[in-house]
Amino acid sequence: MRIHRRPATFLLALGLAGAAVAAESPIRITVATWNIAWFGDGIRDGVLRGNQRGGRFLRQEADLARLRGVVSRLVDLDVEVVGLREVENAAAVRRIFPEDDWDLFLSTRETDPEWSQRTAIVVRRAAGWRVERHPDVVEWSPQGRDRHGVDLTLARGEERVRVLTLHFQSGCNAEPLRSPEPQCGFLRMQFAVLKGWLFERMAEGVPAVVAGDWNRFLSRPGDEAAAGLPGEALVLPPPGSAPACWDGFFDHYVDHIVAFAPQGREVAPAAFEEVLYGAPRSARDRLSDHCPLVATLGFEAPN
Numbered sequence: 001m002r003i004h005r006r007p008a009t010f011l012l013a014l015g016l017a018g019a020a021v022a023a024e025s026p027i028r029i030t031v032a033t034w035n036i037a038w039f040g041d042g043i044r045d046g047v048l049r050g051n052q053r054g055g056r057f058l059r060q061e062a063d064l065a066r067l068r069g070v071v072s073r074l075v076d077l078d079v080e081v082v083g084l085r086e087v088e089n090a091a092a093v094r095r096i097f098p099e100d101d102w103d104l105f106l107s108t109r110e111t112d113p114e115w116s117q118r119t120a121i122v123v124r125r126a127a128g129w130r131v132e133r134h135p136d137v138v139e140w141s142p143q144g145r146d147r148h149g150v151d152l153t154l155a156r157g158e159e160r161v162r163v164l165t166l167h168f169q170s171g172c173n174a175e176p177l178r179s180p181e182p183q184c185g186f187l188r189m190q191f192a193v194l195k196g197w198l199f200e201r202m203a204e205g206v207p208a209v210v211a212g213d214w215n216r217f218l219s220r221p222g223d224e225a226a227a228g229l230p231g232e233a234l235v236l237p238p239p240g241s242a243p244a245c246w247d248g249f250f251d252h253y254v255d256h257i258v259a260f261a262p263q264g265r266e267v268a269p270a271a272f273e274e275v276l277y278g279a280p281r282s283a284r285d286r287l288s289d290h291c292p293l294v295a296t297l298g299f300e301a302p303n
Contacts, residue, residue, distance in 0.1 A: 025157075026268065026300040027161060028297070029081065030081075031082075031209050031295055032074055032077075032079045032083070032211070033293050034085070035213045035290035037050070038051050038057040038086055040092050042059070045057070052114075060286070063286045064095055064096065066287060067095075075101075077275075078296075080124050081124070081127075082097075082102075083211035083212055084121065085117070085147075087117075104122050108136050118148075119165050121165050127156075131153070139193045140168075147167040149164050149165060152164075160207075162204075162207070163208075166212035168190050168212070169186045169215060171215070172187045177225060198229070198230050201262070202230070202263070206262060209259050210256075212256070214254060219239050220252055221240055233258050234297075237256070241253065257293060259297050268299065273295075275293075
């Protein structure tokens with residue numbers, strides 16, 4: 001398996017309003033984000049709308065073995081938390097993330113039989129995090145049909161980090177958010193809800209990491225949505241980066257890991273890596289058209 005590695009060092013002083021943070025000890029966490037593309041449980045894959053397109057997303061055992069290899073690579077990279085998208089149910093996730101090693105927190109979203117795209121977070125047990133689950137973020141899904149956000153607080157000793165995974169509206173990757181296109185209006189609403197969630201985290205004084213499929217080119221220099229995030233958000237991949245996934249099949253990233261430090265802390269040096277499948281492009285639909293992204297983040301008191 002090939003790894004596309006872009007080391008990146010960022011020191012961001014965040015002058016944010018909110019509660020002061022006792023920052024005697026640094027907080028460090030390694031997070032991954034992965035859209036596994038119509039990943040079903042293998043029982044009714046033919047019903048899923050995405051999988052009906054000629055059976056392109058139906059996984060065979062060889063495909064599952066390769067995906068398990070990706071999970072093993074994430075373990076090798078000391079990944080502690082993975083935000084997932086487009087998983088049908090718990091049984092689907094357990095095909096590659098074994099229960100003995102990973103705790104699973106699956107979106108509560110109700111779906112119709114053809115549209116079982118849920119978000120989830122898996123937390124590696126060996127990392128030693130205690131997990132508090134919060135209600136899913138559903139405010140950006142007014143009718144309940146859109147993908148919910150899974151929201152956790154992770155605690156380990158004195159460390160506390162809030163982790164959210166999301167899967168936003170597609171169809172407004174780079175257009176102005178106030179475009180008359182309905183997809184842009186919906187995405188603008190979703191970003192407004194996210195900003196409210198982030199301001200609450202700032203008030204609590206807890207670092208936050210949002211890992212997901214934003215369906216937005218946040219790493220494109222000058223992106224309006226990225227510039228509108230509160231505080232001095234650390235957006236990964238770094239601005240101007242181009243995906244290596246499937247030999248550069250895509251021009252821009254839509255998957256991002258974004259970190260927010262509360263008042264009294266900085267986002268310390270971070271490493272970013274893109275995990276590639278090491279498979280021919282013909283396997284893209286059976287694995288995923290998204291490659292996992294991994295970021296190691298530190299939240300420390302400023303010098």
